[in-house]
Amino acid sequence: MAAPSTTVDVVAPRSSGSDNYLTHDKGVLSWIFTLDHKRIGVMYLCSVLTAFALGGFFALLVRTELLTPQRTIMDHDTYNQMFTLHGAIMVFLVIIPGIPAALGNIIMPLQLGAKDVAFPRLNLASYHLWIVGALFMLSSLAINAVDTGWTFYTPYSTTTSTAVVPAAFGAFILGFSSIFTGLNFIVTMHKLRPPGMTWFRLPLFCWALYSTALIQVLATPVIGITLLMMIVERTLHIGIFDPMLGGDPVLFQHFFWFYSHPAVYIMIVPAFGVIGEIIPVFSRKRIFGYKFIAVSSLAIAFLGFLVWGHHMFVSGQSVLAGTIFSAITFLIAIPTAIKVFNWITTMYKGVIHLDTPMLYALAFLWVFTIGGLTGIFLAVMSVDVHLHDTYFVVAHFHYVMMGGAITAFMGGLHYWWPKFTGKMYEEKVGRVGAALVFVGLNVTFFPQFILGSRGMPRRYYNYLPEFQPLHVLSTLGAYTLGIGFLLTAFYLYKSLKSGKTAPMNPWGGATLEWHCSSPPPYYNFHKPPVVTAGPYDGYENLMYDETISGYVPRKEKIV
Amino acid sequence: MSESISPAIEPKPGHRVPAPAVHEDADHGGHDEHGHGAGPHLAHHFDTYQQQFDAGKLGIWLFLLTEVLFFSGLFCAYTVYRGMHPEVFVYAHYFLNTTMGAINTCVLLVSSLTAAWAVRNAQLAQRKLLVLNIAITIACACTFMVVKFFEYQHKFHDGLLPGPAFHPTEQVWELDAFKKKHPEAAEYAEKLTQLAEHKGDVSAVAGAIDLTRPVTGKFERPTEAQLEPLLKAGVIGPAAEDTTRPSKPRNAHVFFSIYFFMTGLHGIHVLAGIGVWVWLGIRANKGQFGPKYFGPIDYSALYWHLVDLVWIYLFPLLYLIH
Ligand SMILES: [Cu+2]
Secondary structure, X not given: OOOOOOOOOOOOOOOOOXXXXXXXXXOHHHHHOOOOHHHHHHHHHHXXXXXXXXXXXXXXXXXXXXXXXXXXXXXXXXXXXXXXXXXHHHHHHHHHHHHHHHHHXXXXXXXXXXXXXXXXXXXXXXXXXXXXXXXXXXXXXXXXXXXXXXXXXXXXXXXXXXXXXXXXXXXXXXXXXXXXXXXXXXXXXXXXXXXXXXXXXXXXXXXXXXXXXXXXXXXXXXXXXHHHHHHHHHHHOOOOOOHXXXXXXXXXXXXXXXXXXXXXXHHHHHHHHHHHHHHHHHHOOOOXXXXXXXXXHHHHHHHHHHOHHHHOOOOOOOHHHHHHHHHHXXXXXXXXXXXHHHHHHHXXXXXXXXXXXXXXXXXXXXXXXXXXXXXXXXXXXXXXXXXXXXXXXXXXXXXXXHHHHHHHHHHHHHHHHXXXXXXXXXXXXXXXXXHHHHHHXXXXXXXXXXXXXXXXXXXXXXXXXXXXXXXXXXXXXXXXXXXXXXXXXXXXXXXXXXXXEOOOXXXXXXXXXXXOOOOOXXXXXXXXXXXXXXXXXXXXXXXXXXXXXXXXXXXXXXX | OOOOOOOOOOOOOOOOOOOOHHHHHOOOOOOHHHOOXXXXXXXXXXXXXXXXXXXXXXXXXXXXXXHHHHHHHHHHHHHHHHHHOHHHHHHHXXXXXXXXXXXXXXXXXXXXXXXXXXXHHHHOOOHHHHHHHHHHHHHHHHHHHXXXXXXXXXXXXXXXXXXXXXXXXXXXXXXXXXXXXXXXXXXXXXXHHHXXXXXXXXXXXXXXXXXXXXXXXXXXXXXXXXXXXXXXXXXXXXXXXXXXXXXXXXXXXXXXXXXXXXXXXXXXXXXXXXXXXXHHHHHHHOOOOOOOOOHHHHXXXXXXXXXXXXXXXXXXXXXXXX
């Protein structure tokens, strides 16, 4: 194959670092009201990481309480509030915006070769909405923290005395933030591609964000109206969901899962995108099965809309409906497995570099596969009747959400950190952090599979003494995770102060963001790039330059 | 879409384009200070007006899609409830003011026409006509809201409120709409009520209501055709709240819950539309729109058609139930 020598008309960064997006304007207001996608992304990143710390803190409190079968540190009402806050914060404030709105906002337009997203003002508005939504959610914590679980199931949510309305209204607003991000990304990818950037030259991260954006736009409005109805039900008792007033609580579950199953893909599909970037770069090998990986994201997005009933096998839905939902759920294993096999095949005979981002990507492959396969157990109706609402479910979705989405988020954060900040973190400590997270994750959640299959129900405050050893093990794992993340926070922060200056292309990536200086200039590209090759072509034309600890184009090009 | 990106368009760092004061309002204007001088309303990250327009158009279509899905939750709830409790809908429709609904439908249709016309005016740079059409659109929207206000006021006055606040001041068979349509049924319901109230002959009334039992006393049972309206509206029979006398169907309030929720949410969209049109009217008056730049008018007209379309569905679903 006659590989083109370069992918873009590279303009050497003029005096990199002197004028970049971080230094272009000064002052707090220049951040709060910026229209620059990179700055908005950075603000998202800081906010999401703060929320992550908070959600993680609640998780540690919950795990600490579960050290003993009786009361350990808090009473049962507080416990209900803690796991609700943990769930709601992690879902709505961390994982959903984590990769698309934080990492994607900075990277996607760069990868695309665009100057910005299509609607910069809307982008800023969606960040401001995020802040408002988060404040509403936290105000529930201040008033009388919501205790419904993150699912807000009626009729409990319409009758409990805790502050459901602020939390639900917060989620409602966060939904619009998510819709606007998705809408912006779709239009950006349709209309702002530079010459030569065909659909099948888009990096896989962009494909993943595109599929995610479709789900955000199509599913989120439904949770919006559902939460609004629930709020009105709670305040005016209109009788749509409350059976005492002639309403139908199962209708709420249908609406809720019509959004919240696709929302699972809002959380995991961007993670697939990150992994699709990291694996070829750190294997120094072209991605295997590019088109299959790209299109399987769309397939997952589509199928994701047809499976919500698998959350309701025991909610009185007809067996026929259950069977259909179950069968379609199995189908999702196909596009997902296509991705995993293609990533593994990409690594085959590659020159694998075990840097921190790659360690996270490998951890992802391991834990996500466990999470995905246990999902198939739960999709089987007969098995689900036994496992429903047990720790097996808890372990399954933590393997996917925590093990999948958060691991990929961490991988992406480390991969693009030099690009975001212009600084390198301490690679050795990074590897230790990744190892701690990986071990902590498995020690926390693997025992929960065993607990669940033995009948330990989820969300319970007290439990039988025979479950204690596994609970203690799980809690120790959670502490390990906590230490891993604290270490990560520490060395990332330290890199900002005293990290080495990052080169333009520290890992040898071929996608367009690595053709910008680190950090990128305010305009992204001095000249609109002209794309002549795919996003994973031309690794052979890059060579490692030890003087700058980064990759540079080879002088004599290999054709 | 435009692929004709000329590499000659290169942002000149430091080159500032004196942006007109109104530029700040541009819907999707970007970092104004580094525009490249191609036009006052072209945001810096677009290369051509065509590209900017196409992006906005796709954006508004996606937004409308989310709006459709947003309303679809309510339409779904409506369908489920109507399927489960048809009698509530039959009962409630006698209370509705079809005339006011019909007037509002016409008003909105006219405003949709003027909105579409406004787009053409903008494209042809017909400033006066554009402002006039926007003004008519706003006037229609305001008329709609005023009619809505009186409608709501009547409903509140008649105790037709959502949820537990639902206490209609009149029984359904006392309404003119019912009497006109089913005079015999209304008369019969009246008779039964009198019997239950004045004579206190509860068992006789119960017997008369329960069609499986023979009628006792001096009562003559009407034909089934005459009874049917009462059964269908849940006044008597298995769906009724009270089995000893003519009453309303169980959970009759849910209809008005859905009614207020749907029309209220639609009304909020109309109000938002008025705001947008006022803003565009001011800009149009300044002569900001022309053949190159008419996107905001186009997008708002599309939004306005959707608001109209939702009403086109709401009107038969909420007012024309039979
Ligand atoms: Cu699901």
